[in-house]
Amino acid sequence: MEKPIILARNIHKTFRNGKIEVHALRGVDLSIAAGEMVAVMGPSGCGKTTLINCLSGLDSFDLGEVEIEGAALRAMSDRARTSYRARRMGFVFQTFNLLPVITAVENVELPLLLSGVRPREARQRALRGLTQVVLADRAEHRPAELSGGERQRVTIARALASRPAIVWADEPTGNLDTKSAADVLTLMRDLNREQGQTFVIVTHDPKIGDLCDRVIHMQDGEIVADVRDEIADLRTGTPGAVAAGE
Template identity: 60%
Template sequence: METVNTDRALLLATRVSKIYRTGSVEVTALRDLDLLVHRGEMVGVMGPSGSGKTTLLNCLSGLDDIDGGRVEVDGHDLFAMSDAARTEHRAHTMGFVFQAFNLIPVFSAVENVELPLLLVGTRPREARRRALDMLDRVGLGHRVEHRPSEMSGGEQQRVTIARALAGRPAIVWADEPTGNLDSTMAGQVMDLLCELNREGGQTIVLVTHDAGIGARVTRLIRMRDGRLVDDVDQAVTPSAVLPDPPPG
């Protein structure tokens, strides 16, 4: 990696490699990968199927182990920690938004959002307050008592975003967050993520296969065969993707 200014670095990955093994077969998913993400960036990761996008997210967040290299998040070396310490660090500094909503069906929206807060020791009254505030922020203040089955796909994804943000994470990882949504709902979810990044300064790393979604991030990384092959800062306008349908 060339010399860079790391003063504002939130994530610093150096020569990260990941190998999947099945019997005698080895597949290299990440190859000596370097990446620096600053606070407040909205980074999109694109590439063909099998290029390593989801593996990158899982390794940089500490969900998966790595076979070589170093990953620092918020000043902490993830893989120098014990599994328990890494899990605790992840719970306090990271939020996750996945393609599958992963909401608990018998819980209301507010209960789904407050549960991770309760699990890390937040007092129940404070957890409820923060969950309600975040649901209101994502436009669901009127749906807090509804269960997932009573909500649209776009609303459920907004609940997952509220859940990811309620813990005030340093970084949010989003893996194909619009993959299960139609174009209208996908546009609404991206509007929200862009607003949270632009107005709230939330750091977001977003994996997508959709070029329209990729057009809306402020920095776009492309992967191929486990390597970063392009890294571009890009000007973004609100109308860069998913324009309103023509009248009539």
């Protein structure tokens, strides 16, 4: 079987505030294949966001190992992890995180420019990204001139502009109305199927879980169930999983 794009072994993470300790992750083991679209679900405070922050290298962890595309995060320096994220990872957040004073296309191309892509190529890639998310006609609009759904599509275009191996999304539909949320979900599903993009999505929304190949359920810092869609198994060649521990 092909080596997983994301591999985590025995991940522990504890937050400390004086004498108070919160065990956010308690020995998490996880393997995700390239091209999977995975939802991470569970009640507030169960460790969902902490998990993707540790897997992506945004946050450190206390114990365990994480490998992304075969590279161990712990073996990288801070600078190497930052560079790797910029080149090989995309991020989509609930709050959009767009700069309000520049246009949609400038928001998409800015991370490319900061990573050393030449201006002409950065602009071309940004425009292609906006075309992918059906926003080419809004390229010169600033975020305040866009709807919530359009702003989130700009965020997705920005996440994909660097042609990342993995896109991490934290509650990507949390601030959207029902129609905009449905549009964003359909867009992510289409990008995953057409380009083989790996998506790992933290969500409370069962509609996202229904669209994903796989749903990981967390509780109290542990994975308590890991369920794959049988049709997705045929596409990825991944054996179907059932409740954790079976």
